[in-house]
Amino acid sequence: MPEREEVxxxxxxxxxxxxxxxxxxxxxxVTAVYRPLLDRIGLTYPQYLVMLVxxxxxxxxxxDISAALHLDYGTLTPLLKRLEALGHIERQRRFDDERTVTIxxxxxxxxxxxxxxxxxxxxxxxxGLSAAETATLQGLLxxxxxxTTEYAAGRR
Amino acid sequence: MPEREEVxxxxxxxxxxxxxxxxxxxxxxVTAVYRPLLDRIGLTYPQYLVMLVxxxxxxxxxxDISAALHLDYGTLTPLLKRLEALGHIERQRRFDDERTVTIxxxxxxxxxxxxxxxxxxxxxxxxGLSAAETATLQGLLxxxxxxTTEYAAGRR
DNA sequence: AACAATTAACTTGTGCACGAGTTAATCGCC
DNA sequence: GGCGATTAACTCGTGCACAAGTTAATTGTT
Numbered sequence: 001m002p003e004r005e006e007v008x009x010x011x012x013x014x015x016x017x018x019x020x021x022x023x024x025x026x027x028x029x030v031t032a033v034y035r036p037l038l039d040r041i042g043l044t045y046p047q048y049l050v051m052l053v054x055x056x057x058x059x060x061x062x063x064d065i066s067a068a069l070h071l072d073y074g075t076l077t078p079l080l081k082r083l084e085a086l087g088h089i090e091r092q093r094r095f096d097d098e099r100t101v102t103i104x105x106x107x108x109x110x111x112x113x114x115x116x117x118x119x120x121x122x123x124x125x126x127x128g129l130s131a132a133e134t135a136t137l138q139g140l141l142x143x144x145x146x147x148t149t150e151y152a153a154g155r156r
Numbered sequence: 157m158p159e160r161e162e163v164x165x166x167x168x169x170x171x172x173x174x175x176x177x178x179x180x181x182x183x184x185x186v187t188a189v190y191r192p193l194l195d196r197i198g199l200t201y202p203q204y205l206v207m208l209v210x211x212x213x214x215x216x217x218x219x220d221i222s223a224a225l226h227l228d229y230g231t232l233t234p235l236l237k238r239l240e241a242l243g244h245i246e247r248q249r250r251f252d253d254e255r256t257v258t259i260x261x262x263x264x265x266x267x268x269x270x271x272x273x274x275x276x277x278x279x280x281x282x283x284g285l286s287a288a289e290t291a292t293l294q295g296l297l298x299x300x301x302x303x304t305t306e307y308a309a310g311r312r
Numbered sequence: 313a314a315c316a317a318t319t320a321a322c323t324t325g326t327g328c329a330c331g332a333g334t335t336a337a338t339c340g341c342c
Numbered sequence: 343g344g345c346g347a348t349t350a351a352c353t354c355g356t357g358c359a360c361a362a363g364t365t366a367a368t369t370g371t372t
Contacts, residue, residue: 044326044327044328045328046327046328046329047327071328071329071330072329072330072331074329074330074331074332075328075329075330078327078328079327079328082327097337097338098336098337098338099336099337099338100337
């Protein structure tokens with residue numbers, strides 16, 4: 001077979017062998033399921049994630065939202081301004097530390113939560129996994145995130 | 157406990173319960189590991205995916221690249237123009253069907269492959285999973301992609 | 313042969329992600 | 343108490359993703 005090159009087993013460059021591609025494809029495909037559901041309440045997927053963080057515990061500093069979602073200010077600052085324009089949140093400088101901006105939920109932002117309650121149900125249906133499989137997947141994904149985060153930190 | 161609302165078990169809005177977030181976080185974290193590796197050969201991660209597709213089988217129509225990566229023309233057209241500007245690919249209208257644009261590898265695009273050979277090795281090291289775990293993860297991710305794709309198609 | 317429908321690719325506009333550089337407030341240290 | 347270092351947030355520029363609309367070539371139907 002002269003037209004097929006010999007490569008080391010663990011270094012295949014075939015697309016379907018790359019875990020990264022499965023991850024990337026799955027992530028985009030799941031986000032695509034969220035889109036029409038979130039359209040109904042007027043949020044994008046990253047905006048929904050920020051609201052999840054705030055519904056869990058608000059008011060919070062932007063720094064804390066950043067840490068929870070692993071997103072930097074360059075992403076969050078404009079996103080939070082859009083959420084503010086939508087009337088879901090308010091930003092406020094802290095008295096005792098003028099560097100910090102605190103994000104609080106408005107009345108509207110709080111009541112939006114009840115409209116989002118059925119989103120996770122619909123999503124878990126779309127994933128088509130059993131509870132056990134979901135748990136396995138989540139465990140593996142968390143380990144991947146932890147390993148790669150540490151790996152990246154080690155190269156800094 | 158009056159300050160903690162009662163919610164149905166399967167519809168938690170807690171961030172850490174959302175599989176989607178684990179998926180989103182893992183995908184971005186893995187891409188972050190690729191970034192410095194791909195910087196060395198001057199590619200972004202999506203550009204690298206396109207090159208993987210082409211190294212596997214070129215020349216190909218843009219339509220085929222789109223199908224392989226589940227990316228639409230709005231993403232691919234400018235990306236391919238950048239790869240062309242880098243000298244890795246060439247675009248060419250097909251004689252027998254003037255609608256189709258065929259993408260072929262240049263000499264430079266072909267030799268780039270050898271420089272990319274050690275990327276997957278480094279990545280699999282960074283993931284920190286055994287071969288068996290990697291296989292399990294990939295299997296679950298593929299099922300998620302298949303289920304969600306079908307689910308989205310059913311709502312069209 | 314004529315023409316409606318489909319198809320491949322492109323364009324435009326919006327919203328992430330992220331790197332790099334900037335600003336202003338606070339902290340640490342002498 | 344003063345001053346360099348750090349920190350929180352912002353800004354700017356690039357490159358995806360994706361929806362929606364456009365264009366030109368091809369196909370299918372009569």
